[in-house]
Amino acid sequence: MQQRLGNITWNGMTFGPGTQYAVTALSGIDDLPDVRAEDMDRPAQHGAYTGPDVTGARVVQLQLGLRGLSPDDLRSLSLALRAATQPQAAPAELCLLDWDILLRAKVRKRSIPYDAERLWSIGDAAIEFYCADPYLYGLTERSASTTAYSPSAGRTYPLTYPRSYGVAGLSGRITASNLGAAPAYPVLRIDGPVASPSIEQTGGGTLQIDAVLQVGEFLLIDTSTRAVLYMGSTPRRSWVRAGSVWPLLMPGTTELTYRGDALAGAPGQQSLLTVTWRDTSL
Structure with missing residues (x-):
């Protein structure tokens, strides 16, 4: 500088x-x-x-x-x-x-x-x-994405050789770095297919959405204005569960965990969370 x-x-x-x-x-x-x-x-x-x-x-x-x-x-x-x-x-x-x-x-x-x-x-x-x-x-808009958390498939029974332990789990975690001196308000995009998506901030509570998004549908959440927009335009603020905590990216690094339930009609397709933010100061 x-x-x-x-x-x-x-x-x-x-x-x-x-x-x-x-x-x-x-x-x-x-x-x-x-x-x-x-x-x-x-x-x-x-x-x-x-x-x-x-x-x-x-x-x-x-x-x-x-x-x-x-x-x-x-x-x-x-x-x-x-x-x-x-x-x-x-x-x-x-x-x-x-x-x-x-x-x-x-x-x-x-x-x-x-x-x-x-x-x-x-x-x-x-x-x-x-x-x-x-x-x-900051002039640079930062962005990170992850698929929803899913546990590993575990062992396959009956046991055979060589043994099969199934597919590995997906962490569903994003580590966001805010190089500013004040909390940053991220913009969150959730792409279906997913049911009951949630975003948990380590040590900071969870934002829970009571909704089902099909393939091709998405939800845009601005944590600054607290606007919740289905397909980027239709207000759906009522989908936020009471008691939810809106994520903030504190100065330094913040870890977010994305969870959601898979839809039966969308095998093999994964939901995606994209977090966008800028370094923020006052």
């Missing part, structure tokens, strides 16, 4: 070295967003009862130096920047390439002043990004 910022990308534009948009200042990346504390004063006592601290939204300020080749070129740079920083319906990706950081952001403020006292080919701009999701994600 290096201190040099390097390039920033946003909405098809690139800012920084080698471009006509020099990054002159950046704030809000290494800063901790405002903390929402759940503290309560102790009645008739000194001190307070303290609860978990959670952060609010992250605000990122980006200042640019526009370096045109002529007054008309400077105007073109201003118009291109204006077009790329329009109000948005949904967050988009703001990427700091050399710092390996991805944020999901909206443009909330933009300033591109005109200064007649300066050289006409040089200008300034300031952009404020609002990140309702305050997490800093």
